[in-house]
Amino acid sequence: MISDFKNKTAVLTGAGSGFGLECARIGAKLGMNLVLADVQQDALDKTVAEMQAAGAQVLAMRVDVSKADQMQAFAEAAFQRFGAPHFVFNNAGVGAGGLVWENSLKDWEWVTGVNVMGVVHGVHFFTPKMLAAAKADATYQGHIVNTASMAGLLNAPNMGIYNVSKHAVVALSETLYQDLALVTDQVSASVLCPFFVPTGISQSHRNRPDELKAQDKPTQSQLIGQAMSDKAVGSGKVTAAQVAQMVFDAIAANQFYIYSHPKAIGSVQTRMEDVMLARNPTDPFAHKPELGVELKKALRG
Template sequence: MKHYQGRTAVITGAGSGFGLELARLAAQRGMKLVLCDVQADALERAAAEFAGHELMARRVDVAKAAEMQALAAAVRERFGAPHVVFNNAGVGSGGLIWENSLADWDWVLGVNLMGVVHGVRLFTPMMLEAAAADPAWEGHIVNTASMAGLLNPPNMGVYNVSKHAVVALSETLYQDLSLVSEQLHCSVLCPFFVPTGISQSHRNRPGELAGGRPTKSQLISQAQTDKAVGAGKVSADYVARLVFEAMDQQRFYVFSHPQALAGVATRMEDVLQGRNPSDPFRDKPEIGAGLRAALRQS
C-alpha cells in the first residue's frame, strides 16, 4: 500500500488487542474505519475513541455467515469496496485434543477459521471489482493466524488446527491473487504470546456453544496460557505497526517474535527427514516435565 488517506479499513475484533491498535494506526493515516466486534461494550468504547472520525461501528459475530453478509453489504453501500480488510477476530482454546467437545470445535473453528473465510469470500470480489475499474486502486487483506499455525504445541489442538487452516487459506489466497491482479495483495499475521484479551476469550462464547465442565487438561492449558500471554513483552501496538510495515512493503509473512521461527525450522526438518515430531520442550525440559506430571496425576 502506498496511500491510506481517505481510504477504508474493515477491522474485525476491533474492540481490543490487535484490532484496536490497527484501528488507531489506520485512523492516524486518515482512513475511514469499519469497526466490528462481538463484544458490544468493547466496541462502544472503541467507537467513542474515534469520535469525530468517519466510521461505522457494528456488532458482528464473524462466525455467522448472515451477519458477515450484512456487514459486507453495509460497507459497500456506505463506503464502496474497502481498501484494507483485517480479518483479525479470534478466540483461544486448549486441552487434550480428544477432550474437546463438538461445541469447542464449532466455536473455535467458527471464529478463527470461518470468520476469515467469510471476510475473504465477501470482500475479495468487491475489492477485485474496484481494482478492475480503476488502475490506480490498491488494496490489502491481512488475516490473523498465530505461530500456532506453523507449530503444533501440545494441549491446544483445536486452536492449532484453526490457525494452521488460516495460514493455508492465506498462502493460497496469496497465490490466487497473484494469478488475477497486481493491485490486491495479502499478508498473514503470526503472533506469538502478546498481552491481549485472547486468553479470556471465553467471555464472548455464545450460549448455544457453551462449554461443559472444563477438564483437567483444559484448566491446565488455561492457566499456562494466562501466564504466557500476561508475561508477553511485545505489545499489541508494536505488532500492529509490523502489520502496516508489511502492507507498505507488500510482505506476506508478519512475525511478532522472529526467534520463534527456530521451532518452525525444526518442524520442517522433521518433515523433510521423516523424523517423528521433535520434543517441543527440548529447550525448556522443566516445562514439559511439569506438564506431563500435572496431566498424569490421578
C-alpha cells in the same frame, strides 16, 4: 501494497480489543475511514468513541464473524457507506486449550467457527468487491491481512483446536496470496503470525455464545491449558500496538509473513526439518525440559 493510507478504508474485525483496536488507532492517525466489527458491544462502543474523537469516519456493527449472514450484511453496509475497502483485517479470534480428545464438539464448533469460518467469510464477502474496484480503477490498491498465529506454523501440545484453526488460516492465506496473483497486481494478502502478545485472546470465552457453551466442567488438561495461556499471553513483552504497526509496515512493503517474534522461527525450522527428514516430531520442550516434566506430571497425576 498500499503506499498512502489517507482517505482509504480499513475493515477490521475484532476491533474492540487487541490487534484490531490498535490497527484502528493507527488507521485513525493516518486519516483512514474505519469499518469496525466486534462481537462484544461495550468494547466496540468504546473503540468507536475513541476513533470518532480522533476525527475518523466510522461505521461500526456488532458482528459474530462465524455467521455468514452477519458478515454479508457487514460487507454490504461497508460498501454502501465507503465503497470497496482498501485494507481488510480478518482478525477476530478465540482460544481454547486441552487435550484434543477431551475438547467437546461444541468447543470445536466455537473455535473453528470464529477462527476459520470468520476468516473465510471475510475473504468471501470482501475480496470480490476489492477485485471489482481494481478492475474499475487502475490506481486502486487493496490488501487483505488474516490473523493466524505461530500456532499456525507449530503444534504445541494441549492446544489442539487452536493449532488446527490457525494452520487453516495460514493455508487459506498462502492460497489467497497465490490466487490473487493470478488475477491482479492491485490486490494482495498477508498473514499475521503473532507469538504470545498481551491481548484479550486468553479470556475469549467471555464472548462464547450460549448455544456453544461447554456443558461439562473443564477437565484437568483444559484448566492447565487456560493457566498456561493466561501466563504466556500475560507475560508477553511485545505489545499489541507494536504488532499493529508491523501490520501496516507489511502492507506498505507487500510483505506476506508478519511475525511478532522472529526468533520463534527457529522452532518452525525444526518442525520443517522433521517433515523433510520424516523424523518423529521434536520434543516441544527440548529447550525448557522442566516445563515438559511439569506438564506430564500434572496430566498423569
